Amino acid sequence: MDMHEHVHTADAQGRQDTVERLKRAGLRPTRQRIALAELLFGTADRHVTAEQLHGEASNAGTRISLATVYNTLHQFTAAGLLREVVVESGRSYFDTNTGSHHHFYYEDSGDIVDIDAANVAFAALPETPDGHEIAAVDVVIRVRPRDRIRRR
Amino acid sequence: MDMHEHVHTADAQGRQDTVERLKRAGLRPTRQRIALAELLFGTADRHVTAEQLHGEASNAGTRISLATVYNTLHQFTAAGLLREVVVESGRSYFDTNTGSHHHFYYEDSGDIVDIDAANVAFAALPETPDGHEIAAVDVVIRVRPRDRIRRR
DNA sequence: TCAACAGATTAGAATTATTCCAAGAATGCA
DNA sequence: TGCATTCTTGGAATAATTCTAATCTGTTGA
Structure with missing residues (x-):
């Protein structure tokens, strides 16, 4: 009951890095962008669709609209943080390996x-x-x- | 007024080839399939979308539904007459060069x-x-x- | 020749992925 | 803090494609 008092300290550094990364890219480090960036760049390279990422964010407790996920993926791509991969028509994948x-x-x-x-x-x-x-x-x-x- | 009496003879051979080609592919040589095949294979190699091809067929006077164009493009692809090219998400191109x-x-x-x-x-x-x-x-x-x- | 059946076509509804929009928040500089 | 700017959002709009159920056509065998 008292063992989760300040769990955030564990990730505090990673989160700060994320904020820095967004600022460097000229993007305001909003709650939504930070959440998506952590999902995207927190682990090994990955390939995601907007729908997928939206699901993950929701599961992780982040309230975010699908429209924002789309906006963010495109902004990250424009900023060089992501790269779009076209392998299948009708579905866009975004690759964290740029x-x-x-x-x-x-x-x-x-x-x-x-x-x-x-x-x-x-x-x-x-x-x-x-x-x-x-x-x-x-x-x-x-x-x-x-x-x-x-x-x- | 009488100079277009039997223009069809000019293309009769090409049309017959088209019919043969469809039969060999195991496809019934229907009016619609013949028309699309002639548009697709009548000239040099090309890349088309369903919407484009539908427009061409309509312009050429062939009554054909968009659904049939989609069906036909996929059947032709399955039969090895076409190849799908993915370069842009959200739009499918079909290539006559297989x-x-x-x-x-x-x-x-x-x-x-x-x-x-x-x-x-x-x-x-x-x-x-x-x-x-x-x-x-x-x-x-x-x-x-x-x-x-x-x-x- | 033609009946009859498998296969093909069609209009329109449905689906899927994505973008647009207008209005209400959040951000960060002065 | 006070705003101007930038973001986010729900929901409507768009675009490409697929589905559906009814109707039609091509082929085949008698």
């Missing part, structure tokens, strides 16, 4: 898994179209469970 | 342009996850107009 890397996409489960940039190298790439520059080179390796029964 | 190749995606205009498979070569690719096989390796090179004013 470094150069690629993705496996599991067609059966819909899972997305990072591929380290070091594991993909190009021997040839086409010329960049005149007057343009490359914004990104995205590689998606789509995989599916191997057929047990081989067709012949 | 061979191995990749894409430029123009972020400003939304245009999609084929890159011949010969122009993309890998020096390294990660191992395929256990129990899985590769369905496809999709490379999307996202380009944007080059900044005139270089930041320093």
